[in-house]
Amino acid sequence: xxxxxxxxxxxxxxxxxxxxxxxxxxxxxxxxxxxxxxxxxxxxxxxxxxxxxxxxxxxxxxxxxxxxxxxxxxxxxxxxxxxxxxxxxxxxxxxxxxxxxxxxxxxxxxxxxxxxxxxxxxxxxxxxxxxxxxxxxxxxxxxxxxxxxxxxxxxxxxxxxxxxxxxxxxxxxxxxxxxxxxxxxxxxxxxxxxxxxxxxxxxxxxxxxxxxxxxxxxxxxxxxxxxxxxxxxxxxxxxxxxxxxxxxxxxxxxxxxxxxxxxxxxxxxxxxxxxxxxxxxxxxxxxxxxxxxxxxxxxxxxxxxxxxxxxxxxxxxxxxxxxxxxxxxxxxxxxxxxxxxxxxxxxxxxxxxxxxxxxxxxxxxxxxxxxxxxxxxxxxxxxxxxxxxxxxxxxxxxxxxxxxxxxxxxxxxxxxxxxxxxxxxxxxxxxxxxxxxxxxxxxxxxxxxxxxxxxxxxxxxxxxxxxxxxxxxxxxxxxxxxxxxxxxxxxxxxxxxxxxxxxxxxxxxxxxxxxxxxxxxxxxxxxxxxxxxxxxxxxxxxxxxxxxxx
Numbered sequence: 277x278x279x280x281x282x283x284x285x286x287x288x289x290x291x292x293x294x295x296x297x298x299x300x301x302x303x304x305x306x307x308x309x310x311x312x313x314x315x316x317x318x319x320x321x322x323x324x325x326x327x328x329x330x331x332x333x334x335x336x337x338x339x340x341x342x343x344x345x346x347x348x349x350x351x352x353x354x355x356x357x358x359x360x361x362x363x364x365x366x367x368x369x370x371x372x373x374x375x376x377x378x379x380x381x382x383x384x385x386x387x388x389x390x391x392x393x394x395x396x397x398x399x400x401x402x403x404x405x406x407x408x409x410x411x412x413x414x415x416x417x418x419x420x421x422x423x424x425x426x427x428x429x430x431x432x433x434x435x436x437x438x439x440x441x442x443x444x445x446x447x448x449x450x451x452x453x454x455x456x457x458x459x460x461x462x463x464x465x466x467x468x469x470x471x472x473x474x475x476x477x478x479x480x481x482x483x484x485x486x487x488x489x490x491x492x493x494x495x496x497x498x499x500x501x502x503x504x505x506x507x508x509x510x511x512x513x514x515x516x517x518x519x520x521x522x523x524x525x526x527x528x529x530x531x532x533x534x535x536x537x538x539x540x541x542x543x544x545x546x547x548x549x550x551x552x553x554x555x556x557x558x559x560x561x562x563x564x565x566x567x568x569x570x571x572x573x574x575x576x577x578x579x580x581x582x583x584x585x586x587x588x589x590x591x592x593x594x595x596x597x598x599x600x601x602x603x604x605x606x607x608x609x610x611x612x613x614x615x616x617x618x619x620x621x622x623x624x625x626x627x628x629x630x631x632x633x634x635x636x637x638x639x640x641x642x643x644x645x646x647x648x649x650x651x652x653x654x655x656x657x658x659x660x661x662x663x664x665x666x667x668x669x670x671x672x673x674x675x676x677x678x679x680x681x682x683x684x685x686x687x688x689x690x691x692x693x694x695x696x697x698x699x700x701x702x703x704x705x706x707x708x709x710x711x712x713x714x715x716x717x718x719x720x721x722x723x724x725x726x727x728x729x730x731x732x733x734x735x736x737x738x739x740x741x742x743x744x745x746x747x748x749x750x751x752x753x754x755x756x757x758x759x760x761x762x763x764x765x766x767x768x769x770x771x772x773x774x775x776x777x778x779x780x781x782x783x784x785x786x787x788x789x790x791x792x793x794x795x796x797x798x799x800x801x802x803x804x805x806x807x808x809x810x811x812x813x814x815x816x817x818x819x820x821x822x823x824x825x826x
Contacts, residue, residue: 286346286533286716290682290728345490346533347717352488355718358733359740361711365484366704370477371405377458378403385456395790398806399449403456406745407445411453413741414444415688415704420734424690443762444742444749459696470509470543474696478541481703485710486538486566494531496675497563497576499524500539500683502702508695510544518684523699528563529675531575535713536679536706538566541699556580557588569595573652575672576600583608586633586651597652599669602635604647613637616645623663625656636665682709686730708737743767754804782809790814 348355355361379402389396417440418424423431431437432447441450459474466472503519504511512524524542529535540563560580567574574589574596581600589596604614613624617639624637634654638646650665657664683705692698712733719725743766749755750763763769785798788811799811 286713286720290534290712290716290730345721346492346530346535347490347721348488348714349490350487352714353718355714358711358715358736361714362707362737362740364488365710366481366707367484368405370480371408373477373480374408374457374459375403375405377461378408378453378456380461381456381458397448399446399452403453406748407453409741410444410745411450411457412704413738413745414441414450415690415701416708416734416738416741417441418690419686419688419705419708420731420738422686424688439762440766443759443766444746454690454692454697457697457700459700471541474699478699478703481707482539485536485706489530489535489537489710489714491530491535491537491567491572492532493572494672495537495564495567495572495574496529496531496672497560497574497580498527498529498673498676499542500527500676500680501525502698503689504695504698506693506695506698510542511695512542523695523702525702526559526563527676527679528566528574529679531672531675533713533717534675534679534682536710538563557582557585560585561594564589564594564596567596569593571595571597573597573599573672575669575675577673578603581649582606583628583633583649586649587628590632590651597650599648599650599652599665599672601669602647602649604645609635609647613647614645616643618642620644621661623658627654634665636663638663638666679709682712682730686734708733711737780804780807788814 347353348361352361352364355364382400382402386396386400389400415424418426418431423438428447428451431441432450434442441447445453459477460472469475471478499514499517501512501514501517501519502523502525504522508523510523511521513521514524525539526542527536527540528538530537540559542559556579560576564574569592576598578601581598581602583606586598586600588594589598602609610626613626613635614637617624620639620641622639626635626637627633631654633649633651634656636646636648636650638648640646646666648665648669650668653665653668655664659667683702686705686708687701688704689698689701692701712728712730715733716725716728719728746763746767750760750767750769780802782800782802785800786809787793788795788797788799789808791797791811791814797811797813799809801810801812801815802808803810
């Protein structure tokens with residue numbers, strides 16, 4: 277049997293192994309309370325202050341977590357490297373979908389240029405899986421060095437830029453791919469689905485995340501916000517998040533490792549049938565599908581939590597227990613529980629008729645009250661002055677926030693006006709973080725734990741993605757010699773670079789494709805890259821020294 281994970285959270289270890297990550301905390305609200313004050317005597321105003329005669333659970337809350345060991349499963353346990361874990365999450369099926377729809381968009385663009393009488397440039401050609409992977413590798417390289425917000429012109433500049441970018445692909449090609457990348461075909465799009473432009477690859481990706489991971493007993497349901505200020509029909513504003521505006525994803529995360537198990541994009545209230553009170557319940561039910569019937573425990577915020585939801589989730593087919601904060605406007609909360617104590621810190625408890633649900637009203641300081649409902653434990657124990665249920669809530673509430681921190685630490689997100697591209701960038705961030713967590717769990721479970729910093733994982737991934745493309749690009753006969761030398765340095769190759777001796781000539785003279793038709797200038801010379809006829813006027817002549825060859 278695999279060894280149990282240590283008490284320290286995997287996500288906390290990964291955060292510490294990240295270089296120069298900056299932590300953030302949300303605005304203090306009912307959902308985010310870390311209690312540190314000492315506990316005073318309990319109030320006896322119609323509420324329970326002890327557990328002697330209640331017949332409730334009083335054992336250690338952590339003792340029930342020993343049944344599940346988080347880590348890779350369903351074949352993923354055979355993976356041993358970050359590249360293998362990343363490849364099963366962001367698999368070839370996703371890459372092929374991107375290639376297919378991107379090529380369709382490129383063909384439309386080329387046809388439009390021809391129809392308008394505009395010359396088709398050399399970088400307007402179709403793409404392939406190897407190039408798309410190299411494009412993703414460039415994004416991860418930017419995330420590694422935190423240059424995602426740096427202007428493209430600076431990164432590709434010969435004066436102050438980075439040679440690596442020019443070696444992988446030209447600036448024009450990078451911009452053209454960024455503009456042309458598509459994730460569906462517009463003519464086949466479901467008009468009633470606002471998320472249709474990227475749903476196909478999202479469904480594949482999130483299914484992979486769900487399939488290849490065995491969650492811990494404790495999970496978290498919360499929101500991840502992908503920062504975006506462009507036009508989008510379902511952009512939201514969340515004051516407590518660092519980026520404020522963006523695309524909201526309701527996620528199910530492992531509370532111990534912060535692994536993204538499942539996620540549902542939030543596409544506005546009008547997409548859900550029912551009252552506003554039913555919408556959180558519907559979303560919660562959908563996002564927890566992967567763990568229905570597993571007897572796991574979920575921690576969530578006040579937007580989701582209600583007594584009706586807790587009661588429903590306790591029974592089949594869900595069999596889930598919940599611990600979450602409650603809003604004070606819930607009608608099922610007794611009035612006495614909404615009144616802050618005059619002698620804080622103070623705690624009051626009440627229970628459902630079946631004693632399966634407990635409600636805790638905690639006053640950490642004057643005029644402040646925290647309401648927590650739980651079906652996981654009805655314990656009234658106070659540990660070091662803090663209610664045990666509050667300790668459990670604080671220990672398990674940050675699964676999603678920690679995952680979001682890991683994503684933003686080395687994000688690949690670049691400036692864009694297309695919400696689909698922002699979502700694509702978010703998926704790449706999620707993929708590398710999930711792959712890193714899978715590898716960390718694998719190392720811990722086989723007693724081979726070692727530091728696994730984000731920089732090491734990103735460096736391995738970007739090389740894994742770009743090396744095959746660079747090996748092909750290096751053989752291009754028309755590639756500048758300084759670029760070839762740069763590629764040789766990246767590949768650590770000693771391959772001799774020589775000027776190609778065999779040139780192609782046409783048997784019959786043809787008109788130069790770059791000249792106007794009225795010029796009628798013919799030639800036997802052809803371009804070594806595209807095999808198009810070219811005259812002396814449109815041909816460049818360089819000696820080996822000036823071309824940059826040693």
